[in-house]
Amino acid sequence: MKKVGNHNSITRKLFLGVALSLIFSFTSFAQEAAAVAAPDAAAAPAAASGGDAAKGKELFNANCAACHKLDAKATGPALRGIASKYEMAWLYKWVKNSSDLIKSGDAQAVKVFEENNKSVMSSFPQLSNADIDNIIAYTSEPKAEVAAPAAGGATAVPGGPVADSGISNNLILAALALVLVVLVVMLVLVNKVLSKVAKANGIVVEPKAKTTPIWQAFAKNQFLILVTVIFLLLTSAYYVYGFFMQVGVDQGYEPIQPIHYSHRIHAGDNEINCKYCHSAARVSKNGGIPSLNICMNCHKNIAEVAETTATPEYSKAFYDEQIQKLYTAVGWDQATQTYTGKTQPVKWVRIHNLPDFVYFNHSQHVTVGGIECQTCHGPVEEYEIQKQFAPLTMGWCIDCHRKTEVKMEGNEYYTKIHEELSKKYGVDKLTAAQMGGLECGKCHY
Ligand code: HEC
Ligand code: HEC
Ligand code: HEC
Ligand code: HEC
Ligand code: HEC
Ligand code: HEC
Numbered sequence: 397m398k399k400v401g402n403h404n405s406i407t408r409k410l411f412l413g414v415a416l417s418l419i420f421s422f423t424s425f426a427q428e429a430a431a432v433a434a435p436d437a438a439a440a441p442a443a444a445s446g447g448d449a450a451k452g453k454e455l456f457n458a459n460c461a462a463c464h465k466l467d468a469k470a471t472g473p474a475l476r477g478i479a480s481k482y483e484m485a486w487l488y489k490w491v492k493n494s495s496d497l498i499k500s501g502d503a504q505a506v507k508v509f510e511e512n513n514k515s516v517m518s519s520f521p522q523l524s525n526a527d528i529d530n531i532i533a534y535t536s537e538p539k540a541e542v543a544a545p546a547a548g549g550a551t552a553v554p555g556g557p558v559a560d561s562g563i564s565n566n567l568i569l570a571a572l573a574l575v576l577v578v579l580v581v582m583l584v585l586v587n588k589v590l591s592k593v594a595k596a597n598g599i600v601v602e603p604k605a606k607t608t609p610i611w612q613a614f615a616k617n618q619f620l621i622l623v624t625v626i627f628l629l630l631t632s633a634y635y636v637y638g639f640f641m642q643v644g645v646d647q648g649y650e651p652i653q654p655i656h657y658s659h660r661i662h663a664g665d666n667e668i669n670c671k672y673c674h675s676a677a678r679v680s681k682n683g684g685i686p687s688l689n690i691c692m693n694c695h696k697n698i699a700e701v702a703e704t705t706a707t708p709e710y711s712k713a714f715y716d717e718q719i720q721k722l723y724t725a726v727g728w729d730q731a732t733q734t735y736t737g738k739t740q741p742v743k744w745v746r747i748h749n750l751p752d753f754v755y756f757n758h759s760q761h762v763t764v765g766g767i768e769c770q771t772c773h774g775p776v777e778e779y780e781i782q783k784q785f786a787p788l789t790m791g792w793c794i795d796c797h798r799k800t801e802v803k804m805e806g807n808e809y810y811t812k813i814h815e816e817l818s819k820k821y822g823v824d825k826l827t828a829a830q831m832g833g834l835e836c837g838k839c840h841y
Pocket of ligand 5: 754755756761765797802803839
């Protein structure tokens with residue numbers, strides 16, 4: 397029995413090891429969580445000129461970004477560090493009404509005006525001195541140092557927690573794997589010890605008796621074979637049916653577009669409303685793809701993306717090249733800030749496409765029905781590349797018509813029909829189906 401005692405001490409050591417490694421992984425997990433939390437506190441910008449740079453950034457983007465950039469000339473001069481060039485009192489006057497200041501003969505104002513081809517800056521009488529302080533605080537922030545993307549990729553992801561949770565997941569997985577290995581080792585040890593004990597006590601372990609192999613028993617049993625054959629036929633029929641049902645269904649279709657246009661960056665990060673570009677969706681049958689001059693409303697001024705927009709997958713250089721493609725297509729000369737007149741259409745690849753015999757109307761669903769784009773198109777604001785989210789099958793349309801209650805409140809068009817139909821069906825709420833959304837003629841020409 398001395399050996400058994402020995403064995404106990406081995407397992408005790410092993411348990412200690414497991415416990416230690418677990419503690420280690422959890423503490424490093426906690427450290428990571430702390431590290432994630434820390435930069436938030438440190439990142440609070442140091443406000444210059446007494447203003448709040450964060451508020452200033454908002455104001456700048458809303459009012460000034462159309463003509464000014466921080467570090468490069470646009471319609472107006474670059475504004476970073478402008479506070480060192482002028483007195484605050486002068487800046488208040490200039491921003492509130494630059495034309496008045498120029499007319500009054502202010503030497504500085506006239507000089508800037510002449511230097512900029514006498515283009516006129518808009519007036520902002522609505523901005524208070526405090527607002528302007530905030531904007532100037534924002535323009536006084538030092539240029540952000542861009543961390544070179546780390547080779548490992550883990551730190552290159554903005555929003556560190558994502559990468560960090562990956563690491564801690566890996567740690568947990570490693571710990572679990574370790575536990576598994578230890579368990580296996582322990583089983584082997586236990587087996588060894590037990591057989592030693594058995595040997596010591598003189599117990600003989602009987603070898604297994606010979607039996608017919610399973611496959612032979614199976615081959616002899618006709619009933620089992622019949623059941624198996626039926627089972628196999630049914631499953632293959634199921635897969636064949638599934639195969640035929642997905643013919644012509646392009647769910648997930650994600651073609652490469654001539655310009656890598658990212659909905660994540662536009663509709664997500666920059667929160668541009670879908671209907672700003674797809675304005676047709678509100679009022680007509682089609683969603684509509686925006687014409688390129690809508691892009692130029694912004695891209696006259698946005699010739700490159702911020703460093704922080706780059707991802708491990710797509711570099712800043714890649715994105716900038718895409719904007720150049722847009723410029724080539726509309727014939728925009730960046731150096732002279734004019735259109736050359738030489739255009740070439742962008743051939744966007746159509747993604748969603750119902751068969752010609754189906755009638756689908758966007759305004760009916762978006763404006764009348766009040767359905768969000770995302771219900772049918774998925775989380776578009778997260779798509780780096782646009783794709784077909786829904787299957788666009790008849791079953792998909794019908795399913796939703798059966799389930800979705802029509803929004804009647806505040807819609808005069810429905811008052812009468814609601815009264816009649818709710819009497820007919822004896823319900824308070826009506827689904828699209830009860831309103832006639834299952835009639836073949838509504839969807840088929
Ligand atoms: C419609 C375009 C436009 C908008 C919007 C605009 N600016 Fe200007 N800004 C100009 C132009 C053009 C100039 C050059 C002077 C001129 O020609 O009048 C200028 C000049 C300036 C100057 C002097 C720069 C220098 O280097 O001397 C400051 C400061 C300034 N703008 C601040 C602002 C602020 C702050 C806002 C937002 C509240 C703003 N601007 C919005 C067009 C604009
Ligand atoms: C800045 C303009 C812009 C904004 C904002 C925008 N889109 Fe788009 N959208 C486009 C362009 C350009 C295309 C064509 C290129 C492509 O497919 O990526 C497109 C394509 C699409 C398509 C696929 C069209 C097809 O070929 O079947 C859908 C669906 C779509 N957008 C939905 C949305 C939704 C939903 C939103 C709001 C969350 C949105 N878009 C915001 C410009 C925009
Ligand atoms: C409301 C303003 C606005 C409109 C309209 C707009 N963009 Fe952009 N675009 C932006 C901003 C903001 C960025 C990102 C800048 C950054 O991240 O630093 C951007 C970035 C881009 C980029 C580089 C990133 C990427 O998506 O690959 C391309 C290409 C681009 N836009 C193309 C287009 C096209 C094509 C259209 C028209 C269908 C369009 N944009 C319309 C504001 C706009
Ligand atoms: C009830 C579901 C539904 C909703 C809600 C919806 N769409 Fe669509 N969308 C579709 C279908 C179906 C198609 C394919 C239409 C076709 O091929 O004729 C489509 C096609 C498109 C297209 C491709 C161009 C076209 O018209 O064929 C764009 C762009 C689009 N949708 C944008 C939007 C936007 C933006 C919104 C929100 C304002 C929106 N959709 C809301 C179902 C929907
Ligand atoms: C997300 C749910 C949803 C999906 C998916 C959907 N619909 Fe609808 N549909 C509605 C609702 C809700 C209404 C009622 C809108 C209203 O008039 O208030 C409606 C109404 C309609 C109408 C008018 C019905 C009538 O009684 O006048 C037609 C036609 C229609 N849908 C066609 C389609 C087609 C075709 C598809 C598939 C390509 C589709 N819908 C997919 C929710 C949906
Ligand atoms: C809510 C809209 C809607 C209604 C109501 C509707 N359909 Fe459809 N139907 C569709 C759509 C969308 C497709 C295209 C599906 C596809 O391409 O996979 C389709 C396709 C079909 C097809 C062709 C099938 C195929 O695979 O090519 C037939 C046949 C059809 N429908 C018959 C009917 C009949 C009969 C009714 C009335 C009982 C009806 N539909 C009602 C939307 C509808």
